[in-house]
Amino acid sequence: MPLVGPKSMFERAYKEGYAIGAFNVNNMEIVQGIMQAGAEEKAPLILQVSAGARKYAGQPYLMKLVEAALQESDLPVVVHLDHGPDFELCKACIDGGFTSVMIDGSHLPYEENIALTKKVVEYAHDRGVWVEAELGKLAGVEEHVSSTHSVYTDPDQAAEFVQRSGCDSLAIAIGTSHGAYKFKGDANLDFPRLEKISTLLPGYPLVLHGASSVPQEFVDMCNKYGGKVGGAKGVPENLLRKAAGLGICKINVDTDIRLALTACIRKHFAEHPEDFDPRAYLKPAREAVKLMVQRKIRDVMGCSGKA
Ligand code: G3H
Ligand code: 13P
Numbered sequence: 001m002p003l004v005g006p007k008s009m010f011e012r013a014y015k016e017g018y019a020i021g022a023f024n025v026n027n028m029e030i031v032q033g034i035m036q037a038g039a040e041e042k043a044p045l046i047l048q049v050s051a052g053a054r055k056y057a058g059q060p061y062l063m064k065l066v067e068a069a070l071q072e073s074d075l076p077v078v079v080h081l082d083h084g085p086d087f088e089l090c091k092a093c094i095d096g097g098f099t100s101v102m103i104d105g106s107h108l109p110y111e112e113n114i115a116l117t118k119k120v121v122e123y124a125h126d127r128g129v130w131v132e133a134e135l136g137k138l139a140g141v142e143e144h145v146s147s148t149h150s151v152y153t154d155p156d157q158a159a160e161f162v163q164r165s166g167c168d169s170l171a172i173a174i175g176t177s178h179g180a181y182k183f184k185g186d187a188n189l190d191f192p193r194l195e196k197i198s199t200l201l202p203g204y205p206l207v208l209h210g211a212s213s214v215p216q217e218f219v220d221m222c223n224k225y226g227g228k229v230g231g232a233k234g235v236p237e238n239l240l241r242k243a244a245g246l247g248i249c250k251i252n253v254d255t256d257i258r259l260a261l262t263a264c265i266r267k268h269f270a271e272h273p274e275d276f277d278p279r280a281y282l283k284p285a286r287e288a289v290k291l292m293v294q295r296k297i298r299d300v301m302g303c304s305g306k307a
């Protein structure tokens with residue numbers, strides 16, 4: 001099946017109260033693990049490529065990996081640019097066959113964010129490509145944005161931003177953050193704020209970044225086999241499930257993939273110090289990614305069987 005855009009995926013997700021998982025890809029094993037999970041769950045998928053992933057693997061390599069995966073699959077799959085930092089990178093991805101891009105102007109003053117988003121929207125829409133934008137700041141470190149304090153999305157501003165910029169979906173800040181250390185105390189999301197934004201933007205797909213749950217089993221496995229991932233804490237799965245019923249149609253996951261891969265590789269090295277064939281440790285790591293994504297599709301996104 002050829003790549004698709006997210007429009008009909010999000011329309012159905014919104015109506016039926018579930019979310020599509022957007023998983024970050026950096027190499028072949030990650031693409032394969034996610035695609036195998038999607039196939040077993042018959043779930044729609046978003047594979048997303050960050051500027052860093054693009055720099056690491058190269059855009060043509062990642063596109064060819066996705067192309068290869070699609071040759072053996074009949075799942076609806078979107079290829080999306082994650083946190084596009086500027087117009088030029090969005091353009092390169094649109095020209096290179098991505099069906100969706102994010103322009104992240106969240107670090108800019110409001111009017112500049114609107115102007116940049118609008119410029120990408122004009123270019124993308126002429127070519128049938130979807131545009132996600134961001135308003136509000138997540139705590140933690142993004143590639144080009146470093147914010148120690150989050151600034152939650154203002155609901156009235158969000159409604160105006162969508163109307164003026166023409167973006168197709170909007171990432172909002174309601175308490176999540178990127179990486180493995182999301183909460184110092186109790187985990188909490190600002191649901192009244194989410195409900196207000198949803199009410200002001202009826203039928204409109206919202207996006208949740210920084211939505212890894214940081215499974216304790218992977219943190220423990222990393223630490224048991226020589227890692228130092230102390231005090232890591234993610235978004236509880238029940239909060240994500242609740243958000244998926246309130247207008248959040250796309251939930252972004254990267255950290256959990258990194259943890260699953262790294263935990264398994266550490267375990268393998270500890271138990272088989274004699275091994276130096278990458279296939280020996282990448283195979284169980286790929287399987288761990290598959291199982292983790294599969295469970296997420298079923299129990300967190302709620303999009304199993306929706307392909
Ligand atoms: O939100 C950021 C994603 O986790 C991508 O991370 O820029 O290190 O590839 P990266
Ligand atoms: P996590 O770090 O919580 O996995 O978030 C990933 C993300 O938002 C990618 O854009």
Ligand code: ZN
Pocket residue numbers: 083178209210252
């Ligand atoms: Zn993000």
